[in-house]
Amino acid sequence: MTETTSPEDDIVPPQEVPEMDLYHPHSFLTRWIFSQDAKVIAIQYSLVAISIGMVALVLSWLMRLQLGFPDSFDFIDAADYYQFITMHGMIMVVYLLTALFLGGFGNYLIPLMVGARDMVFPYINMLSFWIYLLAVLVLVSSFFVPGGPTGAGWTLYPPQAILSGTPGQEFGIILMLASLMLFIVGFTMGGLNYVVTILQARARGMTLMRMPLTIWGIFIATVLALFAFPALFVASLMMMFDKILETSFFMPAMIEFGEKMSYGGGSPILFQHLFWFFGHPEVYIVALPAFGIVSDLLSVNARKNIFGYRMMVWAIVGIGALAFVVWAHHMYVSGMNPYFGFFFATTTLIIAVPTALKVYNWVLTLWRGNIHLTLPMLFALAFILTFVNGGITGLFLGNVIVDIPLSDTMFVVAHFHMVMGVAPIMVIFGAIYHWYPLLTGRMLHNGMGQFHFWVTFLGAYAIYFPMHYLGFIGVPRRYFELGETTFIPDSAHDLNAFITVAALVVGFAQLVFLFNLFWSRRNGIVAERNPWKATTLEWQTEHMPPTHGNFGKDLPIVYRWAYDFSVPGAESDFIPQNMATKDVKLAEGMTVADLKAEKT
Amino acid sequence: MIVALVLIFIALGSVVFHVVNPWWWTEIASNWGYIDDTIVLTFWITGTVFVAVILFMAYCILKFRTEKGRRAHYEPENKKLEIWLSVLTSIGVAGMLAPGLIVWQQYVTVPENASEIEVMGQQWQWNFRLPGKDGRLGKTEIRFVDDDNYFGVDPNDPNGQDDVLIEGDDLHIRMGKPIKFLLRSVDVLHDFYVPQFRAKMDLVPGVITYFWITPIRTGTFDILCAELCGIGHHEMRGSVTVEKDAAFQEWISEQETFEEVQAAALHRKLNKELAQNELEPRAKN
Ligand code: HEM
Ligand SMILES: [Cu+2]
Ligand SMILES: [Cu+2]
Numbered sequence: 001m002t003e004t005t006s007p008e009d010d011i012v013p014p015q016e017v018p019e020m021d022l023y024h025p026h027s028f029l030t031r032w033i034f035s036q037d038a039k040v041i042a043i044q045y046s047l048v049a050i051s052i053g054m055v056a057l058v059l060s061w062l063m064r065l066q067l068g069f070p071d072s073f074d075f076i077d078a079a080d081y082y083q084f085i086t087m088h089g090m091i092m093v094v095y096l097l098t099a100l101f102l103g104g105f106g107n108y109l110i111p112l113m114v115g116a117r118d119m120v121f122p123y124i125n126m127l128s129f130w131i132y133l134l135a136v137l138v139l140v141s142s143f144f145v146p147g148g149p150t151g152a153g154w155t156l157y158p159p160q161a162i163l164s165g166t167p168g169q170e171f172g173i174i175l176m177l178a179s180l181m182l183f184i185v186g187f188t189m190g191g192l193n194y195v196v197t198i199l200q201a202r203a204r205g206m207t208l209m210r211m212p213l214t215i216w217g218i219f220i221a222t223v224l225a226l227f228a229f230p231a232l233f234v235a236s237l238m239m240m241f242d243k244i245l246e247t248s249f250f251m252p253a254m255i256e257f258g259e260k261m262s263y264g265g266g267s268p269i270l271f272q273h274l275f276w277f278f279g280h281p282e283v284y285i286v287a288l289p290a291f292g293i294v295s296d297l298l299s300v301n302a303r304k305n306i307f308g309y310r311m312m313v314w315a316i317v318g319i320g321a322l323a324f325v326v327w328a329h330h331m332y333v334s335g336m337n338p339y340f341g342f343f344f345a346t347t348t349l350i351i352a353v354p355t356a357l358k359v360y361n362w363v364l365t366l367w368r369g370n371i372h373l374t375l376p377m378l379f380a381l382a383f384i385l386t387f388v389n390g391g392i393t394g395l396f397l398g399n400v401i402v403d404i405p406l407s408d409t410m411f412v413v414a415h416f417h418m419v420m421g422v423a424p425i426m427v428i429f430g431a432i433y434h435w436y437p438l439l440t441g442r443m444l445h446n447g448m449g450q451f452h453f454w455v456t457f458l459g460a461y462a463i464y465f466p467m468h469y470l471g472f473i474g475v476p477r478r479y480f481e482l483g484e485t486t487f488i489p490d491s492a493h494d495l496n497a498f499i500t501v502a503a504l505v506v507g508f509a510q511l512v513f514l515f516n517l518f519w520s521r522r523n524g525i526v527a528e529r530n531p532w533k534a535t536t537l538e539w540q541t542e543h544m545p546p547t548h549g550n551f552g553k554d555l556p557i558v559y560r561w562a563y564d565f566s567v568p569g570a571e572s573d574f575i576p577q578n579m580a581t582k583d584v585k586l587a588e589g590m591t592v593a594d595l596k597a598e599k600t
Numbered sequence: 601m602i603v604a605l606v607l608i609f610i611a612l613g614s615v616v617f618h619v620v621n622p623w624w625w626t627e628i629a630s631n632w633g634y635i636d637d638t639i640v641l642t643f644w645i646t647g648t649v650f651v652a653v654i655l656f657m658a659y660c661i662l663k664f665r666t667e668k669g670r671r672a673h674y675e676p677e678n679k680k681l682e683i684w685l686s687v688l689t690s691i692g693v694a695g696m697l698a699p700g701l702i703v704w705q706q707y708v709t710v711p712e713n714a715s716e717i718e719v720m721g722q723q724w725q726w727n728f729r730l731p732g733k734d735g736r737l738g739k740t741e742i743r744f745v746d747d748d749n750y751f752g753v754d755p756n757d758p759n760g761q762d763d764v765l766i767e768g769d770d771l772h773i774r775m776g777k778p779i780k781f782l783l784r785s786v787d788v789l790h791d792f793y794v795p796q797f798r799a800k801m802d803l804v805p806g807v808i809t810y811f812w813i814t815p816i817r818t819g820t821f822d823i824l825c826a827e828l829c830g831i832g833h834h835e836m837r838g839s840v841t842v843e844k845d846a847a848f849q850e851w852i853s854e855q856e857t858f859e860e861v862q863a864a865a866l867h868r869k870l871n872k873e874l875a876q877n878e879l880e881p882r883a884k885n
Pocket of ligand 3: 789790791825826827828829830832833834836
């Protein structure tokens, strides 16, 4: 463990480059609106992401109402339903989760946790947000154009996406593609910033192998996104050409309701390859930051170093690399060459190994810990449970032959909601409860938090666990109504109604959470300086909340990894990263030698 | 305390739910029982891991919950344990992958004696084409499609003349005989899905995809579309009847062939022209 903790005589590398000058705002406008401070940009990103996420949440209620009580809602017709699922899915995955994890948490935490004053390109960082906002507005505008938003499913598969049998084929699909392209442009600006900041602007002594796992998760997720999003960008552009200029990238010769079309020679499967070359890494773009953050939440609240830190880092890197060679597991029934199945099933199941190791290390972190069941900890535990549950159903769907009966059924819907919906969102909640005091100086209300936690956790499990069984029966996904079938028993309809009720209850709990966010801003208990007794740098700033420039006159110097909890010999049960060994208060009768002895 | 109990309840409750709940797959009607077996195997391997992880977590919470004087143990890593866990996990994963790939090998290897049936999807209807006496299907192309040639069968291909066409109606197949479904779409993606067969595959315009099954019991089963194909996706239904050879022969002999359909179309056209010719002179006067 020599590279993670440093003995007193460890030399702190000298400063290699002069500190950069920050642009200091002079007016309300440059301080809060066109701000170049990553922390403000982070909050802007988060607010927009959560707002648009609320739209997706409301859409999910409407969908659930339709599925649970198919004949009761005249105002939802099939076209609406398909538009709802499409917008819901796309918003949740891209405009909420990606934006919140990278634009929100990334912006806030990267400079603070690596010990930098700001992102290295603050101006570009600001542009990134404004382009993101534009992308969101373009997306929202599609609700108001003739024909409404696209109903092609969030996967936007051509030819269907741009033909007349699909709602929103007039303008909705064009706006969707335009919005995605804008999002990618905006993300690229931010993403380059995150990567360069992590690689170039770390505080002295903050070696890569001393970085908190939160930063590792966000870092690798950003790298994935920078490689993956271009595939979506070109796919969107090509589809836009197919739609507007009638090129035939994805369009073979076809008949549209009896009429021969002018297209010919294109390949719909090519689009699927491009989409999933983006789409699979996208899963990890959402998951890796969650992995990182949850590791830190567990460690802080168990007062114990994360178990197997180096393994955790390599698992993140390994998963990130493997994420690019598994994409076609989404295409087992797409009609691609069936022999691909052997390759992609194998890579997909291999990726399960580093993933499982991460799970083991999380639970092993609890072993012989000193567990504080704070709200962030509860969410972290809920993450482990839902992630393991969603992860194992991934082993069903990744194993090509098992996927055949299950693909395109509600089993898939249950799987991906559990693993990339519920689980990462548990982490987001945990993270918000954890860092809210840093942002506002106040704690979130505990009672409301407990209510929010229990209803969300148990409710979400009640929604998605039984849903797998609808998939086993064979209930297909993306069905406006099931109609008459011989194989779906009546009890399945009762189950659907139950799931709808659970979804509405869970949705309601989110309103309590939002209320808590606003209420505690003024009325919450004033937080201590470092309320969770964390080791990482963001809690060691001069001011809390940190001001522009993050750290006071001097940047912190880092002497150790982020996980020096309960170090034998030390009096306190944590040693901040920026505390030199000579400053560590020793427990009675201990010498510095005792401190070191345990660490190697 | 409560947290640990809830975790234990969820872990064990999920297993109990799995065993007692009434929702499970419908009785299989094809040879792909192996798929069901692989699912069950996967369920028990992964289920064990799930329960073990959650129970371990619950135990830790009970045992190591904070109390006065407790201090966490300091142990950055444990190589041996980590290696052990990697090896065990790899074995578990291989234990699911290997049987899976063996069954997949069978799935992609179509028996020589399989008879071919074409499934043609179109928004939002299922159509089928069965080879006639020659046992071969004629070629098709989008450019041959018109009102009278729904399937786009090449009129010059001798193999196509006796093809049996089923337009938007039920399909019948023979029990116990392997069938290779050739899947084709004239417009968007669809997916030919019969839950009782377990198998499914997309229909993709521009290419012909396939899968094969051997029906193992008689009955009539729903055909659903499992790939979003537009606003009528959920209404794209059909049904397939598995029956004994004699019943099948009777059914197929009642269906129209391409030749017959073409002849009927020609007949209609001639009649129409005739009627028009009779009408026109009168109109002129
Ligand atoms: C309580 C919260 C949620 C509820 C009740 C919910 C409900 C639903 C429902 C009913 C569907 C349509 C299923 C179908 O008929 O095929 C759906 C689709 C989907 N949801 Fe959610 N959802 C929730 C949260 C999320 C989250 C957090 C994500 C982020 C990963 C997400 C991602 C998706 C995606 C990608 C689809 C697929 C859309 C498509 O088929 O094109 N959902 N959701
Ligand atoms: Cu994937
Ligand atoms: Cu369909």
